[in-house]
Every structure is written in C-alpha cells, then in structure tokens.
Amino acid sequence: MTVDIKNLTKKYKERTAVDNLSLSIEKGEFFALLGQNAAGKTTTIKMLSCLSTPTSGDALMLEDSIVQNPTAVKQKINISPQETAIAPNLSVKENLVFIASIYGSIKQEAEQKAVEMMKKFGLLERAKNKAKTLSGGLQRRLSIAMALISNPQIIFLDEPTLGLDVRSRRDLWKILLELKGKITIVLTTHYLEEVEALADRVGIIHGGKLHALGTIDELKENTGHSSLEDIFLTLTEEEI
Amino acid sequence: MRYLAFASRNCKEIFRDPLTLLFGISLPIIIMCLFSIMQKNMPFDLYSIENLTPGVIVFSFSFITLFSGMLIGKDKSSSFLMRIFASPLFATDYIMGYALPLIAVAILQIVICFISAFFLGLSFNANVLGAGILLIIIAMLYIGFGLLLGTYFTDKQVGGIFAIFVNVTTWLSGTWFELDMIGGTFKTIGYALPFAHAVDATRFALSGEYADLILPLLWVIGYTIIIFVISVWGFKKKMKS
Numbered sequence: 440m441t442v443d444i445k446n447l448t449k450k451y452k453e454r455t456a457v458d459n460l461s462l463s464i465e466k467g468e469f470f471a472l473l474g475q476n477a478a479g480k481t482t483t484i485k486m487l488s489c490l491s492t493p494t495s496g497d498a499l500m501l502e503d504s505i506v507q508n509p510t511a512v513k514q515k516i517n518i519s520p521q522e523t524a525i526a527p528n529l530s531v532k533e534n535l536v537f538i539a540s541i542y543g544s545i546k547q548e549a550e551q552k553a554v555e556m557m558k559k560f561g562l563l564e565r566a567k568n569k570a571k572t573l574s575g576g577l578q579r580r581l582s583i584a585m586a587l588i589s590n591p592q593i594i595f596l597d598e599p600t601l602g603l604d605v606r607s608r609r610d611l612w613k614i615l616l617e618l619k620g621k622i623t624i625v626l627t628t629h630y631l632e633e634v635e636a637l638a639d640r641v642g643i644i645h646g647g648k649l650h651a652l653g654t655i656d657e658l659k660e661n662t663g664h665s666s667l668e669d670i671f672l673t674l675t676e677e678e679i
Numbered sequence: 680m681r682y683l684a685f686a687s688r689n690c691k692e693i694f695r696d697p698l699t700l701l702f703g704i705s706l707p708i709i710i711m712c713l714f715s716i717m718q719k720n721m722p723f724d725l726y727s728i729e730n731l732t733p734g735v736i737v738f739s740f741s742f743i744t745l746f747s748g749m750l751i752g753k754d755k756s757s758s759f760l761m762r763i764f765a766s767p768l769f770a771t772d773y774i775m776g777y778a779l780p781l782i783a784v785a786i787l788q789i790v791i792c793f794i795s796a797f798f799l800g801l802s803f804n805a806n807v808l809g810a811g812i813l814l815i816i817i818a819m820l821y822i823g824f825g826l827l828l829g830t831y832f833t834d835k836q837v838g839g840i841f842a843i844f845v846n847v848t849t850w851l852s853g854t855w856f857e858l859d860m861i862g863g864t865f866k867t868i869g870y871a872l873p874f875a876h877a878v879d880a881t882r883f884a885l886s887g888e889y890a891d892l893i894l895p896l897l898w899v900i901g902y903t904i905i906i907f908v909i910s911v912w913g914f915k916k917k918m919k920s
Contacts, residue, residue, distance in 0.1 A: 488765045489765065490761060490764055490765055491919075492919060510767060513765060513766060513767045516765070517765065517766075518761070518762060518765045519762075520758035520761045520762055521758065522757055522758040523757070523758075524757055524758040524759040524761060524762040525757075526688055526691075526692060526759060527692075527757075528691060528692045528695040528696065529688060529691055529692065533688075533691065537684055537685075537687070537688045538762075538766075540681065540684035541681050541684050541685060541763065541766050541767070541768055542766060542767065543767070569695075585762070589766075
C-alpha cells in the first residue's frame, strides 16, 4: 500500500475542512479525489504533502508518517499545485534544473533529467524560453514536469487542467495516461469527464467528508445511477 | 548546499527584472549626479560628495527591501512557495536562499555607487573599503525588512507599503539633509529608527572616525536582529500553516 490515510482531520477554528478521512491508495494507482469547490480536496493534498499539519489523524506515505517523519515523506513525493507554480523569469530548462537540484541532483544529473523531461513533455523546442512566455497549457505541462523531475513515488496533481482550453486539456490527459501505472498519482479535480478518462478509482469528497469510494463501475452499481454526474450530484446533494 | 540552488534561482529572478537595474543601480547614480550638480551652485556645503555618497548608497538599499518583498510575495501568490515548501528544503535554506542574492545586489550597488562617486570627486583611500564592509552589514537590515514584508504581505501590498517605506527611510535618514537642521520631534523619531544611524555610521566610516561609528552601528545591528527574528519566526509559522 502506498498511501494509507487514517482518520485525517483538519480544523480551522470553527470550520472543519477535512473530517475524519480514511482511505488507502495502492502502488501505481491513479486515484481521483472529486469534489466541488471548498470540498476539502486541496486541504487533503496539503496535509498529505506535509504542507499543513493535521489537527488529528495521520497518513502513511510508503510507510512514513506525515506527522512523525515529514522530511522522509518529502523525499518520496512531489506536487503540482493548483496555480501554475513556475519561476517566471527562468527558462523552461532552468526551472527543471532548479527543482532537480533542490531534490539533491548534482548539476550534470539535473541537466540530464531536465532534457529527459522536456522530451517527454514536448518542451524541448522551448527550452531556452522564459517560463512566463509560454501559453497556459505549456505552463501546466512544465508545472507537471517540475513535479516529476525528482522521480517521486507519489505525485499530487491539484486541479492540473483548471482553466485550460479543450485541446490543452486533452494534450495533458495524454501525458497523464502515459504515467498511469508507473507512479502513484493522486489527482484532485471537479471535472467529471477528467475522472472518467484518467482514474482507476474515485473518492467523492463533500463538506470535508468522504461520501463514496470505488471504481466508477462500483459507484454506478452501488448507487444505481448510470453516469458519474448523477452519482456525484446525488452524493453531494444530501448535505445541501 | 541545496540553498545554493534556491539562491541561484532567486538571483536570476532578481537580476532579470529590469526594475532591478533601473531602480537599484541606475537611480542612485542619477541622484548622485544631480545632487552633485546642485552642490556646485549652492553657497553652503550640503551635498558634498563625502556626505552624499553614504546617504545615496543607504537609500539605494531601500530597493533591496522592494526586490526581496516582491519576490517572496510573488512566490506566495503564484504557489511557487507552496511547491518548494513541499520539497526537502529547510527553513534555513529558504532564508539563506533569499538573503544571499540580495547581498550580491547590495555589493553591486556599493561598488557602482563608489565608482560613480570617484568620478564625482570622492578620494579613494582605505576608509572606502571600511565603509564598504560596513555597508554590507547595513544592507542586512534592508534585506530583513524585505523578508518581513514578503512574509506577511502579498506582492501587490508590498508595492504599496514600499511607497511609504522608501519615504520614511529617506526623509528620516538624514540622506538629503542633516536631522539637526529640523531638530525636535522629527529628529527624535529619526534617531529612534535605524535609518539615520545607518547613514551616520557610513559617514563616520568614510571619514575614518571609527570610534564614533560604534554607537550608530549597534543601533543598526540591534534593529537588524529584531527584524530578522520576527521575519524568520513569521516565515516558519507560514510554512507550517
């Protein structure tokens, strides 16, 4: 088991952002955390990537606790945040080399990895261009390449296609599908078609609580609905 | 040594921003030239190059506060800081990574301003080297203010706050006129803050009056420590939240 979440809870004063979340994610699985805005998806990702300390509960990431041993966890994971988190005045290659370096690669190794990533993500032609000159779609590609250059065993993708046009979104899907099975991917999104196209399993989160967990077929069977949209609307309607 | 990779990134971000060259490097030189021209037509010795150079260099450090505050503010708002907070870097790596490139900017400002001052009549002697080293210590105060602003405010807020900061540091530092000329509450406030002490210490160093620079230097160092402690504490707190 790669990710083992046990009763994870995050409270901000009176508001409970994530409420007693428990689930497991297998090695190489493409897991999607689906929910509306403010459902608790990003807060969950922040806790799992050691950016935010849980109020209670814990999660084991490849046997290391996010509470007890965040430094060990950080070596094994990487994240592509919701906003395109790139260094605007650095070139595409420099952005990649920088991330590889802070994860411990020496210069030569970092440059070699950067070239590999640029080839994989179709960024080689733009290697010397400043990141701020790239289109929104290419910036997202770079952002995900930056998350992958450290060879993480688990990667968190927080709404990676938010705000992208249809073509850019589909291009990114292709890249993500190629990663499937190779590393454990935890994706948060509120695009249902994205989940259907990419995910092995889905967790539907609403009001900080996990409302459903399983493959899309399992969710259809359990709820009696024929589409993910109907399942999602039914499961998130009860709380309104 | 991972902080060096972070420092290198920050260095590139700062030096590739045209505002750095315009405000951090060009503006102090222009000001020094203008005030030197004014001095030639003045009946009294207000903007002599020995008096003007320390004030202008300390004034130019205000822009270090702007550069560092804006850089950290932008990193926060673009989630770049979130990405690197998820990396195995430690709090000290971030502080070093942000501070080191700004020391490089400060050294560049010191060197360029002194070279300009030599062309405007400043004589070169050992005191210039002493003043240069002292100015690097003073630059740390302004780097600390930048870390403080960047930690607590967004890049847009930093821009607005800097407009106030640069006025306070300039008018209350004795850069353009001696605070004794106004005296009273204005002078008291000026000397309760570190900026006038920074200018005084540099002037004493440049004129070789080393015994007199100890007290103003202690004011500057005291403020620097306080500002850095608050900044680092705030930064670590932000990392955990």
